[in-house]
Amino acid sequence: QVQLKETGPGLVQPTQTLSITCTVSGFSLTSYYMQWVRQTPGKGLEWMGFIRSGGSTEYNSEFKSRLSISRDTSKNQVFLKMNSLKTEDTGVYYCARDRYNSFDYWGQGVMVTVSS
């Protein structure tokens, strides 16, 4: 069955870099786009960016300068890296599978707190 699971640090200091891994099973990353979405108290659900089945990426302009998405297909993993973190980046970060532009499977999410 399809499963997605995010892993990452619970606490990150301001100005530091956030790294989250999404490990998937039950499908191939070379067949689906993968999305990153976050949910913050201030802005609710926000689309962050995605990686295509072919490996190219696109980002929300709100994050473009500090966000990077990559993957390792041999390990069935997708990675999110975001630098220059601020307290407003506190929230839950999700990876999701893209099925013709709607998101049909989501990970459980990882809570990230940005604080010194």
Place this chain on the structure above:
Amino acid sequence: DIQMTQSPASLSASLGETVTIECRASEDIYNGLAWYQQKPGKSPQLLIYNANSLHTGVPSRFSGSGSGTQYSLKINSLQSEDVASYFCQQYYNYWTFGGGTKLELK
């Protein structure tokens, strides 16, 4: 960027009642709209895609309709397990979510 305005922000309804949640886009999104349900502490779950297509396994009491800039999610015969927050999402031009509707039991 396309903005999504969802209403109401919160809603209280009785078991068995029919509930409707609205979503308005800032421009025509040509049925590029999905609805998600999110229960507390859980991730969002896809209910409806392409404005009116029911996702696999979703009960038939959920339905979506609309066109252009105006869309709605209807829940017939409200069940206790439907207590959740609901979000619309446009995917005509990248992706944007509505602010959500929190549905509670009266």
